[in-house]
Amino acid sequence: MTSTSTSRTQTAERPWFADAVIYQVDPNLFADSDGDGHGDLRGLTARLEHVRDLGATCVWILPFYGTPYRDGGYDVSDHRTVDPLFGTMEDLDRLVARAHELGLHVMTELVVQHTSDQHRWFRQARRDPGSPYRDYYVWADHPEETDVEPIFPGVEDSVWAWDQAAGRYYRHLFYSHEPDLDLSRDVVREEIAEVADLWLDHGVDGFRVDAVPSIIERTRAADPTDHGLWWLDELRDHVESRHPEIVLMGEVDEQPEEYVGYFGGNHRLNLILNFWINNHVFLALARGEAGPIVDALEHQPDPPPGARYANWLRNHDELDLERLTDAERAEVFAAFAPEPEMQLYGRGIRRRLSPMLGGDDRWEALAHAVMLSLPGVPVLRYGDEVGQGEDLSRPERTAVRTPMQWTGGRNAGFSESVDGLAAPLVTAGIFDYRRRNVADQERDPASLLHRIRAMVQARRSLPETTGRTCRPLDVGASSVLALHHGADGGPGVVLLANLSAEPAVAELSAALPGEEVLADEVSRELAADGDRLPVAGHGYRWLRVRS
Structure with missing residues (x-):
């Protein structure tokens, strides 16, 4: 059974994702339907109304494919199946169909930089030098000098691992149990195209492409044309030839000038996850100043028509701060991760948003107001809407991967299991699931959940905010981020954060009279004095303006 949807409509001028709000879900940790302690696709299906009611228009599901699950499902052992941990192919079909009924698009993962060492391709490659699968991977008789370095320094010391059965070394940029695929091989890229076709036939509306620069490193080795970026042309042409409305969202943690090549002329990636602006948002939050965001916006290239950046606050990995200078990174560490156990890989923070901001709902709402003010497509992380905490006793990036907190009851409403859960519940201090959960916040109109829901829905009511670019305004207050969305000199929206x-006053030109669309509860009570508009500490105001 496959699923199709009338929601798959877009035009070159106005693709569906231009107006999207994406909600990222870990299927292992969102909702458990069968009481085995692990989240699954049926559980996610039953909770899709929560995603819809939040104002999201697309659900991004982390890997649910065949896996030993040693790396959160990114260690794929079978690209063409739903792992029994998460359900069946029929469960996926029902999920996609229900999402489409609710007006939600569905985005899944394309994890093709590496596989699990339990993948049948690798098992056959290592035991038989004559196997056609031997060429699917990157081998060497001796560890070769290379410019690539381990993605997880301190955990993996080298990108080469010895395989006794093969009698050779294989390369792995990620964990040693995740051998790199050799995408310089035509046959490997053909396999990837077939994998994409399978999930497209099951109705998905897009892919988040994992580790794109690492993939391009291999395609560049095969053919340096366009620095190896030709593979993105090949992939985009393939998926669009079957489903013209499909979206490719790429994980591209590079300097901003590199984004131009990854977009191409909007013939490569439709969306780029914007690590550059993400890093500078946290630098701005650490300083309490808008300058880092304004500077970042001015230094990043505009996306081509029909393409967008994707912006987020936190995701399922560490907060990777590689786009900052050493001094800037030290500032963010000092503000949000002062203890060594809070830091990871020498470059990032292994904390969730709410603990980083001290569990302060006003600060968390302000951070979301900033993210939702940026040009591009916003991405929300499951649990951030209620201010979930972290578990620093868990290793590496798993500190931020804890069950969704639905209620204050048994197992946080995540599961009916009596034999343990996929991950421990957060039970510490103000982040205890009995103090922070969806059910309680639904009943409290002043809760973080209601504030974020109001922001998301207000943004969706402002079509000006879904463009490719915006214009920063100087409002005479260094702490206030002021962004104008709309044609220069014309009507539009001004977003203040x-x-x-400390409270601040934004000095707006008398030529910018505005109708307030949204404000935090404290700022709303502060009266304007002519063109001087007060904004509360960690407050925000969104205005519709005539010019």
């Missing part, structure tokens, strides 16, 4: 805990 005060990154400081």
Whole structure:
């Protein structure tokens, strides 16, 4: 059984994702339907109304394919199946059909930089030098000098691992149990195209492409044309030849000038996850000043028509701060991860948003107001809408991967299991699931959940905010981020966000009279004095303006 949807409609001028709000879900940790302690696709299906009611229009599901699950499902052992941990192919079909009924698009993962060492391709490759699968991977008789370095320094010391059965070394940029695929081989790229076709036939609306620069490193080795970026042309042409409305969202943690090549002329990636602006948002939050965001916006290239950046606050990995200078990174560490156990790989923070911001709902709402003010497509992380915490006793990036907190009851409403859960519940201090959960916040109109829901829905009511670019305004207050969305000199929307805990006054030109669309509860009570508009500490105001 496959699923199709009338929601798959877009035009070159206005693709569906231009107006999207994406909600990222870990299927192992969102909702358990069968009481085995692990989240699954049926559980996610039953909770899709929550995603819809939040104002999201697309659900991005982390890997649910065949896996030993040693790396959160990114260690894929079978690209063409739903792992029994998560359900069946029929469960996926029902999920996609229900999502489409609710007006939600569905995005899944294309994990093709590496496989699990339990994948049948690798098992056959290592035991038989004559196997056609031997060429699917990157081998060497001796560890070769290379410019690539381990993705997880301190955990993996080398990108080469010895395989006794093969009698050779294989390369792995990620964990040693995740051998790199050799995408310089035509046959490997053909396999990837067939994998994409399978999931497209089951109705998915797009892919988040994992580790794109690492893939391009291999395609560049095969053919340096366009620095190896030709593979993105090949992939985009393939998926669009079957489903013209499909979206490719790429994980591209590079300097901003590199984004141009990954977009191409909007013939490569439709969406780029914007690590550059993400890093500078946290630098701005640490300083309580808007300058880092304004500077970042001015230094990043505009996406081509029909393409967008994707912006987020936190995701399922560490907060990777490689786009900052050493001094800037030290500032963010000092503000949000002062203890060594809070830091990871020498470059990032292994904390969730709410603990980083001290569990302060006003600060968390302000951070979301900033993210939702940026040009591009916003991405929300499951649990951030209620301010979930972390578990620093868990290793590496798993500290931020804890069950969704639905209620204050048994197992946080995540599961009926009596034999343990996929991950421990957060039970510490103000982040205890009995103090922070969806059910309680649904009943409280002043809760973080209601604030974020109001922001998301207000943004969706402002079509000006879904463009490719915006214009920063100087409002005479260094702590206030002021962004104008709309044609220069014409009507549009001005979004104000005060990154400081201290109140500030935004000086708006008398030519910008505005109708308030949204404001935090404290700022709303502060009266304007002519063109001087007060914004509370960690407050925000969104205005519709005539000019």
